[in-house]
Amino acid sequence: MRGYFAFLRGAMLVGVVYRLGFLFTILGNIVYMIIAYFLWRSIYAGKEILNGLTFDQALLYIALGSTIFILLKTYTDWGMAEEIRSGTISVYLTKPIDYQLYNLFSTIGFASTSILTVTLPTIFMLFFVFRIPFVLGAGYLFFPVSLLLAFIINFNMDYAIGLSAFYTESIWGISTTKEIIVSVLSGALLPLQFFPAAVQQVLMVLPFQAMFFTPLMMVTKPDQNAGVFLQMLAVQALWAAVTYVASRLLYNQAIKVLRVAGG
Amino acid sequence: MLTLGEYIRLYFLIEAQYIKGQMQYRADFLISSVGMFFSSLATLSIFVVLFNSIPDLAGWSLMEMVFIYAFYMIAISPMQILFDAVWFLRYKIQSGEFVKYYFRPMNIMFYFMSERFDLKGLTQLAAGIALLAYSSIRLGLVWPVGKVLILILAVFSASLVLISIAVMAGSSAFWVVNSYPVLALAWKVREFAPYPITIFDGIFRFAFTFILPIGFIAFYPAQFFLRPAEISPLFYLAPLIGIGLFALTYKVWDLGVNSWTGTGS
Known part of the structure; x- marks a missing residue:
């Protein structure tokens, strides 16, 4: 296990090198929040209230949603595609390490830099600069766990997308399509309450809501019964397990078609 | 110096080679084209869902919003199709490969940008034209020849604004090497171009009109066709803003090209 933490540390250090990048990411998120503020106003x-959400709740939902979007955009699939296309993947395959775990730890390393430089400052700003009223509730306690599960589901999906590079070599199309499907169906761009009732029912049985809608609702409506939150976490855990098994199975298939020239 | 005719001939030669190269990734090309189409529909579906809950947005109806969005999709296509290379400038700067552009007897920006031609952008253009036609019919707009000519001029000006923003953001690679965050920022802000600029007030309306001129990408031009009575005099400034901004962008690019000292390899 210690070996994998080296990958985590390595990815964190790479993140620190591109400090300027985080500055622009924060700046971009601020501009986004200003625009979102006026748009939702x-x-x-x-x-007073639209589909059960107040303006403050909707704004918190949208702004935090864009922040989580940045956190979950870890480019794991792009990195894998590049390793597969160039053949450097063979370096990892010939070592006694698990390729999925290696990617998971690098992704966590990348994301932990992003939590410190983008996520936390944005949350701070939402409450202190945009002055969104802070409602006390159990939801905040469940939120970190929920976010972690969302992160794992997202990682498994990215990993599966990255594996598709074994077949297509270039993944722009499939990665972009996935991103769009996720951003619309997960409630990242618009709270799911705004969708027609029939559509909502369908969206709730898909895995995408577990990536954005679930963690976001914990913070938007934190003063609910703990039982409600536990049930939400259970659904997320189920999706984390399902996507994990699916990505493993896909790996076992995809690895068979790999051909690395020379080396 | 090459003549315009020679540049056009060269453009087609370079493009033909690029498309041949891209045919290696046939599966990705097909998925990309479908993905591009869905990506255009994503914003549209958000509009449709949103308008289930509200009658209008700052006084604009759903169909009017569709028209503004369609205009935006058409205006963004030239950037997507012809200037897609800006996303790759940072790699060529990082690896030092960019040096090759200095050794060709032609305009550096022309040569660099001509090396990519984004075929999938054509799906977006087609979807935009279809949506513009559909929303015009639903809104009962009439298109005499004069208005069509103004539309073309308006699309041209808006495209120049979009191209300028992207090329300027991409050019930051000459100084900071990794221009991705700057490009991502520009890309994110531009997503708000199809919303009515009237939702902003005070300093922000000024900023999104003159400093980060996203209002000129879709809203001010679309207003001319949708509600000519309410039109802002700013609309007539659009071609000037477009050309002026592009001239400025070219200066920035040129400055970057001249100040870049290579990677030493």
């Missing part, structure tokens, strides 16, 4: 336009 005109969506509410005097209305």
Whole structure:
């Protein structure tokens, strides 16, 4: 296990080298939040409540959603595709390490730099600069666990997308398509309450809501019964397990078609 | 110096080679084209879902929003199709490969940008034209020849604004090497171009009109066709803003090209 932490540390150090990148990411997120603030202000336009959400709740949902989007965008699939295309993947395959775990730890390393430089400052800003009222509730306690499960589901999906490079070599298309499907169906761009009831029912049985909607609702409506939150976590855990098994099975298939020239 | 005709001939020669190279990744190309189409539909589906809950957005109806969005999709296509190379500048700077562009007897920006031609952008252009036609019919807009000419000019100006923002963001690679965060920032902000600029007030409306001119990408031009009575005099400035911004961008690019000292390899 110690070996894998070296990958985590390595990825963190790479993140620190590109400090300027985080600065622009934060700046971009601030501009996004300002625009979202005005957009949602005109969506509410005097209305107290829309689909069960107040303006403050909707704004918190959208702004935090964009922050989690940045956190979950770890480019794991892009890195894998590059390793597969160039053949450097053979370096990892010939060592006694698990390729999925290696990727997981590098991804955690990348994301932990991003938590410190982007996620936490943004949350701070939401409450202190945008002055979103802080509602006391159990949801905040469950949120970190929920976010971790969302991270794992997202990683498993990215990993599976990365594996598709074994077949197509270039993954722009499949990666972009996945990102769009996730951002619309997970509730990252619009709270799921805004969708028509029938569509909502379908979205709730898909894995995507477990990546954004679930953790976001824990913070947007934190004052619910602990039982509700535990049930949400159970659904997330189930999806984490399902996507993990699916990505393993896909790996066993994909590895068979790998051909690395020379080396 | 090459003549315009020679540049056009060269462009087709370079493009033909690029497309041949891309045919290695046939599966990705097919998925990309489908993905591009879905990506255009994503924002549209968000509009449709949102308008289930609200009657209008800052006074604009769903169909009017579709029209503004369609205009935006058409305006972004030239950037997507012809200037896609900006996303790759940072790799060529990092590896030092960019040095090759200095040794060709032609314009560096032309040569660099011509090395990529984004075929999948054509799906977006087609979807944009279809949506513009659909929303015009639903809104009962009429298109005399004069108005069509103004539309073309408006698309041209908006495209120049989009191209300028992307090329300027990409050019930061000459100084900071990894221009990805700057490009990602520009890309994110531009996503808000199809929303009415009237939702902002005070300093922010000014900023999104003059400093980060996303208002000129879709809203001010679309306003001319949708509600000519409410039109802002700013609309007539659009071609000037477009050309001016592009000229400025070219200066920045040129400055970058001249100040880049290579990687030493």
